[in-house]
Amino acid sequence: MRCRSPAQPAKASGWRSPLNEPALHVAGLSHRWGAKLALDEVGFTLPAGRFCALLGPNGAGKSTLMAVLTGLIRPRPGVVTVEGVDMGRAPRKALAGIGVVFQQPTHDLDRTVAANLRYFAALQGLARRETEGRIAEALTRLGMAERAGEKVGKLNGGHRRRMEIARALLHRPKLLLLDEPTVGLDAPARAAITAHVHDLTATGITVLWATHLVDELHDSDEMVLLHRGTVAATGAIGQLRGEVPLADWFLARTGAAA
């Protein structure tokens, strides 16, 4: 099992980044929305360079967890570290290592793909002389290089999403967080995006992909199963499901169709 619960000793791990720290470590994390306990003592550890699904039915707490991991909610109580940097103590440094694709798209439809990325490069504080190279690099990784000059409003939904993922890579993050990034897309666009993002891990990026759609996942992927705000299972998907189809495995543990 690779995505480990905090009960397992970290020192026994071989899944460390070159800095000898896990890509992401979460421990004892709880969050309340008023009376609703959305996260209840959540804990897991992600190895570097892996694709990990944050799988859970509607209302499981995925978006709440993403809000903590992206710095929108302070981890209290709980600890979040990104390559060993404590999100609570050094949020800017921790966030500098993270790329984020939120569930709701954000882009300027009247400007070109490159112009949208230039704007974000400036927000990230990238030097101008570096910007064009970074944009080309990020778009190439998502198979979008030839669309740099197209207006975003002319792109289909899948290409707009790919542009947003490229945008999240401009500052070369080690950890990429995506919150249900394929919502509303057709099957070919979903397949293309999941394939591109799986490929990113070959370059050492760690991916945390929140979803409730099991057809986006591979047996070799890691998984954190979130159910009613708690971690119900962690590990390699193929090992967890055994011979059982993943949709059936998911239904048996959550009572929800995938």
Ligand SMILES: Nc1ncnc2c1ncn2[C@@H]1O[C@H](COP(=O)(O)OP(=O)(O)OP(=O)(O)O)[C@@H](O)[C@H]1O
């Ligand atoms: N801003 C909020 N205020 C109050 N309750 C909230 C808020 N956001 C989420 N919740 C509640 O917290 C619980 C977890 O919600 P969350 O959106 O994190 O789950 P999710 O797994 O992302 O679900 P979905 O797949 O439907 O987006 C739910 O019961 C939800 O109603």
